Amino acid sequence: MADNIEKAIEEGLSYICFTDHIDYDYPVEDITFDFSPGDYMQSIDEMRGKYGDRIKILAGVELGLQAHLGPRYNELLKTWPFDFVIGSQHLVGGLDPYYPETFHGREDSDVYRAYFEDMLTDIRAFHAFDTLGHLDYIVRYGRSRQKSYSYRQYADLIDEILKLLVRYNLALEINTAGLRKQLGFPNPHPDVLRRYRELGGTLVTIGSDAHRPHAVGFALNTARDILKSCGFTHTVYYEKRKVQFVRL
Numbered sequence: 001m002a003d004n005i006e007k008a009i010e011e012g013l014s015y016i017c018f019t020d021h022i023d024y025d026y027p028v029e030d031i032t033f034d035f036s037p038g039d040y041m042q043s044i045d046e047m048r049g050k051y052g053d054r055i056k057i058l059a060g061v062e063l064g065l066q067a068h069l070g071p072r073y074n075e076l077l078k079t080w081p082f083d084f085v086i087g088s089q090h091l092v093g094g095l096d097p098y099y100p101e102t103f104h105g106r107e108d109s110d111v112y113r114a115y116f117e118d119m120l121t122d123i124r125a126f127h128a129f130d131t132l133g134h135l136d137y138i139v140r141y142g143r144s145r146q147k148s149y150s151y152r153q154y155a156d157l158i159d160e161i162l163k164l165l166v167r168y169n170l171a172l173e174i175n176t177a178g179l180r181k182q183l184g185f186p187n188p189h190p191d192v193l194r195r196y197r198e199l200g201g202t203l204v205t206i207g208s209d210a211h212r213p214h215a216v217g218f219a220l221n222t223a224r225d226i227l228k229s230c231g232f233t234h235t236v237y238y239e240k241r242k243v244q245f246v247r248l
């Protein structure tokens with residue numbers, strides 16, 4: 001945590017929010033995405049003691065969406081005072097697209113479509129989060145990656161997802177890891193951000209999806225420029241689960 005905070009200070013950021021993963025019932029053997037919220041909160045308190053005069057430090061979590069997990073996530077969020085909650089689709093058909101086997105014997109476009117269908121189902125079942133993480137994350141892992149992807153190709157499903165976000169007053173994340181991973185765009189693609197706005201969405205969070213200190217704050221200026229070009233005037237972050245507006 002200290003290394004990430006020091007990088008954030010170096011980047012001139014005024015706040016940083018940790019969003020470690022919890023993916024209950026993650027399907028790959030011998031891998032768990034879970035942590036002790038008590039220890040986590042304690043570590044963040046220690047960091048606030050050490051760096052709190054230089055940067056605001058927030059305690060978030062990234063929850064892996066699966067339709068049946070709603071009750072467990074509700075219990076978690078009731079018990080622990082997170083500042084910010086990202087809901088992210090990390091699975092398609094119960095498999096992690098990070099592993100190439102998920103795409104074996106299938107067209108990328110079929111897997112992408114299945115991914116958006118699962119996301120729609122999972123958000124209908126559980127939407128007690130603040131922002132939807134990296135909406136077109138699946139594109140990072142297809143064999144042909146962005147070549148099989150455009151907003152238009154999946155607009156029927158993506159529009160339904162975006163309408164749910166607007167209806168439930170949820171933010172959409174612009175995640176700069178797509179740029180870091182050479183997709184040529186953040187996740188989601190600017191066409192999706194533009195469509196969210198057209199449908200009445202106003203809340204966008206910015207995340208660098210940094211799993212290591214070197215990526216903290218990556219391409220945040222690019223994200224800001226993209227948001228402006230899509231017509232947004234503000235970005236948001238969350239503190240004690242309350243939305244905070246920052247002018248772009």
Ligand SMILES: [Zn+2]
Binds near residue numbers: 088
């Ligand atoms: Zn994620």
